[in-house]
Amino acid sequence: MARAEFGRAVRRWRDRIPPEAAGLPAGGQRRAAGLRREELALLAGISVDYVTRLEQGRASHPSTQIVEALARALRLTGTERAHLFQLAGLAPPGPETVPAHLTPGVQRLLDRLTGTPVAVYDAAWTLLVANPPYVALMGDTSGQRGNERNGVWRNFVGQGSRVRHTPEDRRAFEAKLVADLRTAAARYPADQRLRRLIADLRAHSERFAELWDSGAVGHHEATRKTVDHPRVGAVTLDCDVLTVTGSDLRIMVYTAEPGTEDASRLALLTVLGTQTLAG
Structure with a gap:
């Protein structure tokens, strides 16, 4: 090098x-x-x-x-x-691997959503970048490494997230995560990191292995989620997942209905989070 x-x-x-x-x-x-x-x-x-x-x-x-x-x-x-x-003496990742590059257009989109919680994930649900409002809403991600940055791993093996789930919602959510990962594995069969992730999930989560072997199917749709925030309490928000054609990047956006208590709490936690980062 x-x-x-x-x-x-x-x-x-x-x-x-x-x-x-x-x-x-x-x-x-x-x-x-x-x-x-x-x-x-x-x-x-x-x-x-x-x-x-x-x-x-x-x-x-x-x-x-x-x-x-x-x-x-x-x-x-x-x-x-x-x-x-x-x-660095490395070959740039090719089309056979899960894309992780943020195009200038996606980056400009993030720049314009400064007051809105936004995170970008790759096709395997590995977190690539989260803006300050998203960090304020969901917690600091800067210390996460390896599988810890993967949403499927976090929900099946790790500590989960601040999103509240009923048992029925939880089962449906898990099935959708596994289905997404199955789609990514079929599209990028040569991606060694993705293959290791699936092997690790099967080894550490009986629930994941069960869903994987059952051929669980599903896909993410726009939904409302309640986030239990440690400083402002429960916040119910609309969650939309936008997919970038050609790169399979997933842009997750949380918004609140204007004029509601949830909108006020989202604005407050965003300010509190920004003050924490500035401090």
Whole structure:
């Protein structure tokens, strides 16, 4: 790997992104207009120490997942992303793997929904990026790694989410998750990470294995969800999942009916969350 050039490229692209363009507060004294290392680390979901070592050419062989996360956080174009992979000595992921690149159009959409909880998942329900209102609503995701960032894993093996489910709703929701994962596995049969995820789920969740073997089918539709928030209480919101044609990215959007108590609580928790991030 061309370590020095990789580090220079990351630093150069980091310097060109103002924090407000990445949905971060721009307060405080700054020596440069771009992102700080700790801000890039937060956006990419990696440690500040690792970002420092990468930029200084002291870290070797970053994984495909790390390079992909940096490309998203740095808002690289398709050409720039391919160049970063080449500098890391890696081949850019091909069409046989689950897409994880955020197109400029998707990124602009996120930029315009600054007051709305929005998260982007890939076809296997792995979280790629969540904006500050989504983090305020659903909790901090910056410390999640590997399978922890996957929504199917979180619901079958992990701690679940703040969304309230009745037993009947829960069963239907689980069936839809498994069906989505089955569709992704059929579309991207060569994706090794996806195959490992399915194997891990089968090994750790009898319920997942049962649904997987039964051939459970279903698909996500617009629905209303109640989120039990630790600071503002229960918030009932409309949840829409938009699929990006050509990349299978899933954009999850939570909105409240204007003028309702739920809208007031959503606005309050968004402010509280932003203040926490700024602090």
